[in-house]
Amino acid sequence: MSSHPALVLFLALFGLYSPVAALASYLPTVRSFDHGQVLRLAVGLALNVAVFVLLALWVGEPLLELLGISTAALTATGGIALAFAAIPLMLGRAGAAEEHDRAPSEEKPRAAPEGTSSEESSQGAAEGVKSVLFTPVTFPLTVGGTTFAFAVAASAQAVSLMDRLALSLAALCFAAVTGITLYAAGHVQRRISPKGEMFLDRIAGILLTSIAVILLANGFTGLVLERLNG
Numbered sequence: 001m002s003s004h005p006a007l008v009l010f011l012a013l014f015g016l017y018s019p020v021a022a023l024a025s026y027l028p029t030v031r032s033f034d035h036g037q038v039l040r041l042a043v044g045l046a047l048n049v050a051v052f053v054l055l056a057l058w059v060g061e062p063l064l065e066l067l068g069i070s071t072a073a074l075t076a077t078g079g080i081a082l083a084f085a086a087i088p089l090m091l092g093r094a095g096a097a098e099e100h101d102r103a104p105s106e107e108k109p110r111a112a113p114e115g116t117s118s119e120e121s122s123q124g125a126a127e128g129v130k131s132v133l134f135t136p137v138t139f140p141l142t143v144g145g146t147t148f149a150f151a152v153a154a155s156a157q158a159v160s161l162m163d164r165l166a167l168s169l170a171a172l173c174f175a176a177v178t179g180i181t182l183y184a185a186g187h188v189q190r191r192i193s194p195k196g197e198m199f200l201d202r203i204a205g206i207l208l209t210s211i212a213v214i215l216l217a218n219g220f221t222g223l224v225l226e227r228l229n230g
Helices: 006-015 019-030 037-066 070-088 094-106 119-142 144-157 161-190 194-229
Strands: none
Touching: 006 019, 006 144, 006 161, 019 070, 019 119, 019 161, 019 194, 037 119, 037 144, 037 161, 070 119, 070 194, 144 161, 144 194
């Protein structure tokens, strides 16, 4: 049972994801969202992850061949995207930028402007969630080229339809873990002090920059090896 491909896939994805580290990486993103927005973001993340891993399981290899994209290229791209988001956090510049952006709005009450309906406000909130849902929350903070590669490799080991269905169930369980982790990040964010936020921002920045360096190294190494072997 311990060597079943579905269980191996779930444990591999869980270990790669590392919920505790992921929770810290989500904190800067969820700071500006209220409870309802964080819930929508968590549900959206779970759906995105489920679709991403299921696509990798069922059509991963032919899709990559069709697009001419390698998992190494995806991994390197994720490292670049993550570095852009992580380095300002590590240097303590993200908070200053957010304060600058918020300054004009703090001069006035937070009430909606005259003539703005609750429907328009909720639409603006939804747009805010959508603006971060895919990048950076889904990619590369949650999934990337390595996740895709794990799923493709697991799919190659499936010898029957039941095996593929079991792998799909493992993918859905992993997607649920990511959504729950992001939702928990929202609760943690609301319970820490401003000094705690700054400290966690720096920790998250260091952690994410390290992950970005690993992704870049793995991605570019993979690309070089592909060239040498090709």
